[in-house]
Amino acid sequence: MNEQSTVHSVTYDLLRTLKLTTVFGNPGSTEQPFLQDFPDDFTYVLALQEASVIAMADAFAQVTGRPALVNVHSSAGMGNAVGNLVAAWHGNTPLIVTSGQQHRELVIGEPYLGNRDATMLPRPWVKWSYEPARAEDVPEAFMRAYAQAVQPPAGPVYLSIPMDDWKRPLSGFTRVRTVSDRVAPDARRLRAFADRISASRRPALVFGPEVDRAGGWDAAVALAQKLHAAVYGPPLADRTSFPEDHPLFAGPLGMSVKTVGDRLAGHDLVVVIGAEVFRYYPYVPGDYLPAGTELLQITGDPGVAATARVGDSLLGDPGLAIELLVETVAEGSARSAPEPMQRPRALPQVPSSPLTPPEVYAALSRVRPPDAVIVNESTSTMAQQVEWLPTVRSGSFFATASGGIGWGTPAAVGVALGDRERGVQRPVVGLIGDGSFQYSVQAVWTAAQHGLPIVYVVMRNQEYSILKSFAVLEETPGVPGLDLPGLDIATVARGFGCLAVDVKTTEDLEREFKAALTAGTTTVIVVPTQPQKAML
Structure with missing residues (x-):
């Protein structure tokens, strides 16, 4: 046995074989033994909060068509991640999510940072949840995790790995397998x-x-x-x-x-x-x-x-x-022509102040490049987006699969990183509500650090407009906490290293959007808008 061969080195060799060489994470002390001597042929994508880590990896996996590897902190970090893990589950995204566990010698005494009942925490939002019984089982656990994640229906899996396992001697792992990821219908x-x-x-x-x-x-x-x-x-x-x-x-x-x-x-x-x-x-x-x-x-x-x-x-x-x-199927040309979608596209004769969402989308429709990909988390304006910014190409629209907000901003980062990984250049446009943007605003730091050419258009209506629409529908007046005054989004974005600008007119929006397309980094454009009643 090679004296240098350990669970750590053998597992990294397996990850290379499986093409899992990009790690999305936010490191904790129990994860450092896995991340030590991080190889030069691997890429570590740091996000500043674990929910953002998951959403970035989710979109990256969707764009590349391969599983993504995630590493978050035990217990509390995994807890932060669960919200967006729900989206990966509903979106059938193959993720291998790992976290560290305390030293095996200490686990029985419920130590600080111990992951109590570790395999229970991510359930039911993973296909498989496992903590290896022996250090020697770690590589095989990754092999099974990969197989579970990609087989239909694809989805996230979870591994909890004691921090002392990585330095244990191990001669190698040779049982690398392939599995089918498609099943033909009967x-x-x-x-x-x-x-x-x-x-x-x-x-x-x-x-x-x-x-x-x-x-x-x-x-x-x-x-x-x-x-x-x-x-x-x-x-x-x-x-x-x-x-x-x-x-x-x-x-x-x-x-x-x-x-x-x-x-x-x-x-x-x-x-x-x-x-x-x-x-x-x-x-x-x-x-x-x-x-x-x-x-x-x-x-x-x-x-x-x-x-x-x-x-x-x-x-x-x-x-x-x-x-x-x-x-x-038989040819259906004898059928009467179906009625196409009605697109009234009515705009005010005099520009509004603040702008209405249709005015914003109409302006973007004039300057959006044909190959742009849209990540949408402006929940109250989804119908207007379809009307004015229809999706016309495969793989060019992404939204959360769970209904929880805070996915879109980091997902745009994952899309851009996925495009870079596969050698594709296309603009990534994040259409985000001002409320949604706050849930994962720290994700724009990762975008800026990687120089990703993302254009975020944040519609600032100063409220949770979608919730006010639900309040009307559900006849629940007087609900607190639905207004969002006092947010200086552009200043916050600049603090994370992005270009950022406030605009008020469609002319300013079009000018700044076109400038952002060639800026070579991440831009946040904040547009004050009138609240939009959602079409429920």
Whole structure:
């Protein structure tokens, strides 16, 4: 046995083999034995708070198409991370999240910084949670974690590793394996689905986030065009899987049971591919489906299939399923043309002061480069963003999959780092509400440190506008804590090393946005806006 061979060196060799050479983290004392003598061929991405660490890694993994490795502090640090771990779980992002555990000699006495019941803390938001029984098992635990993370449905996993394990002697680890990350749908059931789709008089298609994650964008367009079917955006989607400027795009479904049911009226068959049926919120009672309407669902996630309130489900990779459907469904050119999405795009004749969100989005639509990627966490203006800044390319829209805020600002960092990793140059635009920005504002420090060309446009309406919309809907007047006065966002952003500017007019916004595209670093543009009632 080589005297220099330890659990530490053997594990790093395995991580190289698995191409896990970027570590997203915020180090603690129990993590330092893992990070000691950090290799030159690895990259450490430091974020200043663990929730930001997870969101950066989440978006990085989505963009690169590979699992991401995360290292956060035991117990308290992992607790900080859980909020955005929920988003990774719902977004089926393969993350390997690790944290240190106290020295094995001390664990039985509940020492300071000990991770009590370590494997319980991240549940239920991980697919697998494990603390190796022996130091010698650490490399194999990473191998299993990798396999668990990438197999469908993909998702985060967690390892707790005692800090003294890393220096234990270990001769090597040779049982490196590969696993499949796609599962084909059952051919007979798919054929039955295809027959029902072909027989439909007026089908509707709903393409969810799983489609874009599976690389099914082009196949989705081909299927819609062959069927001559209307395409709706699913509720609260974290990825966009169909071009929102396409003539067959009929707009978002809405969010509530009633809204979704009303939107689907007139369709005899709804085909939901790669999405939940449905992500409902808030509760507004209505019919899950209109009378006489049937529903088919295709998803790669058994849990998503099991929790559907209506319809018949088929398990399988959505990308593969769509490709097979394109080959088997009958041509639908005889169907009447579906009504395209209505885009009224009404703007005031005289510019508002402060600007309205549609005015902001209209200005951005004039200067947004065609290859720009959008990360959206302006929750009260999502409908206006689809109207004015439609997603037209695969892999160019990202939002939180969980509903919790504080994901978007660090996720934009992960997108930009993922693009840099794969040699792609495109602008990254973060559309962030002023309330959302505060949850993870420290993430812009990481963006500035890495010189990432991100343009954050922060709409400053001085309130939690989405919550005020919910208060009206839920008839809950007098809720405290919904106003946000006194935030100087530009000054804070400059303090973290970013370029930052306040603008008041669309002319100023367009000028500063174009300047930010060539600044070579991170820019935060703060725009005072009028509160926007959310379309619920």
